[in-house]
Amino acid sequence: MHGLLGPSLAPRNLATQLVWVHYRGALLLVMLFAGNFLCMACPMVGMRDFARSWITPRWRWPRSLRNKWIALALVVSVLFGYELFDWWGDPRATAVLVLALFSLALLVDLSFEGASFCKHVCPVGQWSFFASTLSPLELRVADPGRCTSCLSKDCLRGRRDDQGGLVQRGCELGLFQPRKRGNMDCTFCLDCVAACPQDNVTLTVRVPGAELWDGGFRSGIGRLARRPDLGALATVFVFGALLNAFGMVSPVFVLQAWLSANLGLQSEGSMLGLLFAFVLVIEPALLLGGAALATRRATRARESALSIALRYIHSLVPFGFGVWLAHFSFHLLTGFWSFVPILQRELARLGGPALTAPPWAPMGLPPAMVYPLELGFLSLGLIGSWIVAWQLADRDGPWRIGAFLPWGIVASVLFATGVWILSQPMEMRGMIPS
């Protein structure tokens, strides 16, 4: 509401403040220390459940669309729109984006059964799923032996009463608990916990990131390495992290000027399009393709380079998470209290007390204090990627080091790029409010 009707200046509007500063940073910190609890608390799902008390979905999500390609397109569109239209500096656009997501969620989930929006469409959700692969908590069965005698499969189908009426729904994302592995596609809705008649589904502590080297079959997903859509999403998650951070530092404007002078590009859209194509398509093709070919040669493998790349791309997810965390935690930690003067101003405008002596001065931590934290997050991400790549390379037996090295080098190159980006002076250009 504040985004649509409030001040047009971003630092004075709660929409831009809470979405681009607080929500993004909090989401990742919650992922790091707990799990995908922001999907659990998603207001879009709450609104959808409310609307389903009047409208019952009539269709099942089409089989040909039971993948992540639509979601991938939306993720890239959001990243592109964010850069092109400077959403971080536009409260109206931020509000419209949020409303558009809500509307899309309602449209999809009031038309199709289950959590079709969450599983196949929601751009925030897909991004959260990848981030949650690094979370320390996971929903899984406590005693697998108890599931072998279960015929009703309530965790998936839901629990029904004696008349056949649904008492508690099961997993709407199609994750059958005995065969569920990891947090991919899990929104932590806890329907499985409530549905299981034997209380056999619990929140369990696990090794963060371990699911990234698990090549086994996953309920509702299949094998990670045989999902090109998930491989593409992982690529955008990793390289998009660097791209999003690069868009906020001074060299991006030097690059834009160079593109304009040397290629004759005038519109920001065309320059951004070229940048996106290079960072999200060409650069990954070169780096990942090169690493896959090197691994194939080193291990004398018969599988294709594409197959190798689809297996190892997930080793870069920890690094991608580190970049996102470094970037968003910077904004959260340096601007944590910046919502206070907004509230003060609005209270004063409504005739209420300012609550503190205006103007409220402290905004957050100084950037110089946050910088070492950012490097720390980046480093943890690099180490996590090395560990996952090393574990994946275990499959290649005596050629393990040869299989690991190309991916370890790719992660290191991306790490160096990330450090360089973080060390650049920020230059935040956005919409000048009218």
Added chain:
Amino acid sequence: MRARCVVAAGLISALAIACREQTNASVAGSIDYRIVPSAPVVGPSRVEFTIHDALGAPVRGAAVRLEATMTHAGMAPQWLEAKEKDGRYLTSVEFTMAGDWVLLVEARLPDGTQVERIIDVPAVGAP
């Protein structure tokens, strides 16, 4: 269910009224400015204002405050007061980051009227 809908509608209406931005069109005067250097970079820059009343006459004795902030959320704004000297109002703004800034200037004239101006400072350069 009907009661919930009524309550929800009421809450949304109240929020809409509360969140509505007040636009104060300033017709009581005008504010001119000069930034030195004219193409500012990260670091301190001097800002000079001259205040004119509704008839265009220069004003002395006004209380001039400004908020210097960037166009995106989350950055620390600066709240400053300009000191009058020889009919001009002077202050120094520390541009802490490259990018787009905006100065929100409020001048309270001796007769109590308020004059406001939003000044865009685009593309403050990197050091």
